[in-house]
Amino acid sequence: xxxxxxxxxxxxxxxxxxxxxxxxxxxxxxxxxxxxxxxxxxxxxxxxxxxxxxxxxxxxxxxxxxxxxxxxxxxxxxxxxxxxxxxxxxxxxxxxxxxxxxxxxxxxxxxxxx
Amino acid sequence: xxxxxxxxxxxxxxxxxxxxxxxxxxxxxxxxxxxxxxxxxxxxxxxxxxxxxxxxxxxxxxxxxxxxxxxxxxxxxxxxxxxxxxxxxxxxxxxxxxxxxxxxxxxxxxxxxx
Amino acid sequence: xxxxxxxxxxxxxxxxxxxxxxxxxxxxxxxxxxxxxxxxxxxxxxxxxxxxxxxxxxxxxxxxxxxxxxxxxxxxxxxxxxxxxxxxxxxxxxxxxxxxxxxxxxxxxxxxxxxxxxxxxxxxxxxxxxxxxxxxxxxxxxxxxxxxxxxxxxxxxxxxxxxxxxxxxxxxxxx
Amino acid sequence: xxxxxxxxxxxxxxxxxxxxxxxxxxxxxxxxxxxxxxxxxxxxxxxxxxxxxxxxxxxxxxxxxxxxxxxxxxxxxxxxxxxxxxxxxxxxxxxxxxxxxxxxxxxxxxxxxxxxxxxxxxxxxxxxxxxxxxxxxxxxxxxxxxxxxxxxxxxxxxxxxxxxxxxxxxxxxxx
Ligand SMILES: Nc1ncnc2c1ncn2[C@@H]1O[C@H](COP(=O)(O)OP(=O)(O)O)[C@@H](O)[C@H]1O
Ligand SMILES: Nc1ncnc2c1ncn2[C@@H]1O[C@H](COP(=O)(O)OP(=O)(O)O)[C@@H](O)[C@H]1O
Numbered sequence: 001x002x003x004x005x006x007x008x009x010x011x012x013x014x015x016x017x018x019x020x021x022x023x024x025x026x027x028x029x030x031x032x033x034x035x036x037x038x039x040x041x042x043x044x045x046x047x048x049x050x051x052x053x054x055x056x057x058x059x060x061x062x063x064x065x066x067x068x069x070x071x072x073x074x075x076x077x078x079x080x081x082x083x084x085x086x087x088x089x090x091x092x093x094x095x096x097x098x099x100x101x102x103x104x105x106x107x108x109x110x111x112x113x114x
Numbered sequence: 115x116x117x118x119x120x121x122x123x124x125x126x127x128x129x130x131x132x133x134x135x136x137x138x139x140x141x142x143x144x145x146x147x148x149x150x151x152x153x154x155x156x157x158x159x160x161x162x163x164x165x166x167x168x169x170x171x172x173x174x175x176x177x178x179x180x181x182x183x184x185x186x187x188x189x190x191x192x193x194x195x196x197x198x199x200x201x202x203x204x205x206x207x208x209x210x211x212x213x214x215x216x217x218x219x220x221x222x223x224x225x226x227x228x
Numbered sequence: 229x230x231x232x233x234x235x236x237x238x239x240x241x242x243x244x245x246x247x248x249x250x251x252x253x254x255x256x257x258x259x260x261x262x263x264x265x266x267x268x269x270x271x272x273x274x275x276x277x278x279x280x281x282x283x284x285x286x287x288x289x290x291x292x293x294x295x296x297x298x299x300x301x302x303x304x305x306x307x308x309x310x311x312x313x314x315x316x317x318x319x320x321x322x323x324x325x326x327x328x329x330x331x332x333x334x335x336x337x338x339x340x341x342x343x344x345x346x347x348x349x350x351x352x353x354x355x356x357x358x359x360x361x362x363x364x365x366x367x368x369x370x371x372x373x374x375x376x377x378x379x380x381x382x383x384x385x386x387x388x389x390x391x392x393x394x395x396x397x398x399x400x401x402x403x
Numbered sequence: 404x405x406x407x408x409x410x411x412x413x414x415x416x417x418x419x420x421x422x423x424x425x426x427x428x429x430x431x432x433x434x435x436x437x438x439x440x441x442x443x444x445x446x447x448x449x450x451x452x453x454x455x456x457x458x459x460x461x462x463x464x465x466x467x468x469x470x471x472x473x474x475x476x477x478x479x480x481x482x483x484x485x486x487x488x489x490x491x492x493x494x495x496x497x498x499x500x501x502x503x504x505x506x507x508x509x510x511x512x513x514x515x516x517x518x519x520x521x522x523x524x525x526x527x528x529x530x531x532x533x534x535x536x537x538x539x540x541x542x543x544x545x546x547x548x549x550x551x552x553x554x555x556x557x558x559x560x561x562x563x564x565x566x567x568x569x570x571x572x573x574x575x576x577x578x
Contacts, residue, residue, distance in 0.1 A: 010558075020254065022282060023253070024254050053282070056349070057286060060348035067343070071344050076203075079215075082275055083279065085214060086222060086275055089190075090223075090354075090355055090358050092335060092338050094212040094213065095210065096343065098202075098208040100199060100213075101215035101216070108200060109196070109199045109200050109202070111447070136457060136461075137425045137461050138428070170458055170527040181518070181519055200450055200451070204529075204530055205513075206513050206514075207513070210513055210518065210521060
């Protein structure tokens with residue numbers, strides 16, 4: 001599962017380069033997330049701009065990923081495509097994760113906000 | 115204070131046509147909100163795409179507006195500009211209000227979601 | 229969607245047969261997406277179809293066939309494109325649903341929850357219910373049949389309100 | 404921001420004098436925005452400056468001058484544009500701060516709160532604190548002077564962690 005991580009000042013940016021986070025890759029997603037972001041410090045922005053689809057298994061993996069960061073770090077989401085936004089809205093998970101229109105907005109909002 | 119309201123199916127869209135929601139218009143904002151959206155039914159999307167600035171007084175007015183809808187209705191926000199996003203992030207209010215990249219995304223996500 | 233003019237007399241229909249496993253579900257959903265787009269189904273309904281069908285298929289893979297099976301069983305998916313929306317029929321040869329009513333549309337409660345204590349599952353059925361109408365499940369012999377409508381126009385639904393039409397035929401296996 | 408070349412020997416400075424009332428604050432913030440843009444200050448810092456200055460000025464209007472005054476008192480705002488950020492000095496002739504340390508950077512707690520029970524205020528000082536560094540308040544005679552730095556590069560700050568430099572000179576009026 002293709003995902004890239006980049007430290008941007010105090011914030012880590014994790015970009016998912018796949019069109020789907022579904023049942024068939026949920027476990028891989030969680031493992032990759034741990035490998036890439038687990039040992040870093042600071043908040044993480046998960047950029048979902050390329051993700052066209054997320055099912056409840058994928059959502060569960062995102063929640064699991066958030067827990068990997070521990071309570072001292074935040075997981076923010078950016079670039080929700082329409083179907084992903086719909087799932088976030090129906091499940092109310094859009095009130096659990098801070099959500100930003102795109103990566104630039106997320107970076108501007110999270111730099112230094114700890 | 116210029117604000118427009120439009121019913122879109124089961125959802126009401128309230129657009130703020132001013133560049134600032136600050137201490138000097140916070141009370142007006144709350145009054146206009148009540149006049150426009152108070153008597154309608156269903157969830158409300160507050161489109162902030164034209165709002166370049168929101169201070170803590172304006173944020174308080176948005177919270178007050180949300181309460182006017184009562185617990186059976188939701189207030190979602192769309193089109194956060196960078197400074198507004200920053201205030202929402204620093205205060206963590208972005209985990210209180212469902213937030214969507216733009217009005218189209220908010221409409222797609224909220225239609226029928228009650 | 230095509231009106232009364234044009235050559236097609238029957239409404240467009242998609243019929244897919246695939247294995248009850250994650251990778252096959254993924255491929256089939258991509259086919260559905262392409263098929264519905266070709267049939268002129270709009271963005272919103274196609275998006276909702278992807279969500280609802282993914283959840284329904286995942287449930288079959290996970291619960292009806294489950295991890296104990298050596299080989300995945302088959303899934304049959306039939307979609308009728310009507311003016312009012314998509315009529316869906318999903319069939320499998322897996323385990324019966326647990327007795328009693330089908331799971332409802334209640335989402336796991338999130339508010340007031342420590343992020344470290346958030347639920348990682350339990351959203352599947354609730355998502356399906358929020359999107360689908362006229363949901364019916366039937367057990368006949370060794371088969372499950374799930375039918376629902378994905379309405380072209382979403383109906384507003386109050387949080388917590390159950391859809392009108394969820395009287396569920398109890399899962400009594402025929403004698 | 405201008406380097407060692409160029410004709411300006413002193414760093415750019417903005418000095419504004421305005422009435423301690425909402426409308427004048429709004430106009431002055433617009434002037435600051437234009438002035439900082441003209442001085443080449445980047446988007447992020449200008450956005451943070453708008454937030455921090457609005458909160459600091461609102462506090463003066465609301466608490467230092469407050470509703471009891473027949474006429475608003477004056478506010479003096481001076482901003483020095485340095486490579487490391489903006490050095491801000493804000494002066495007013497209003498009431499003294501309440502004795503004891505300045506309000507901290509704790510945001511009102513939101514998690515687990517019923518939406519109908521959310522706080523509508525109490526974010527002002529916390530916002531200022533999260534954005535500003537080296538915050539100092541001084542009472543001399545009948546005046547308040549608030550100084551802070553708006554750093555060009557935001558420093559990461561753990562939630563709940565107080566900035567290092569918030570030892571506050573106690574608000575003892577001179578004899
Ligand atoms: N086709 C099926 N056959 C048997 N049981 C099912 C089937 N589909 C769903 N279930 C039941 O529904 C529940 C799963 O609900 P769901 O909301 O999808 O949760 P999850 O997302 O954790 O899978 C399980 O408790 C399971 O018993
Ligand atoms: N310039 C000032 N003079 C006197 N008191 C002040 C001043 N600024 C702030 N305060 C105090 O700070 C508190 C306001 O904090 P703040 O976080 O801005 O809340 P709010 O957003 O509700 O105004 C008040 O309790 C007030 O006593």
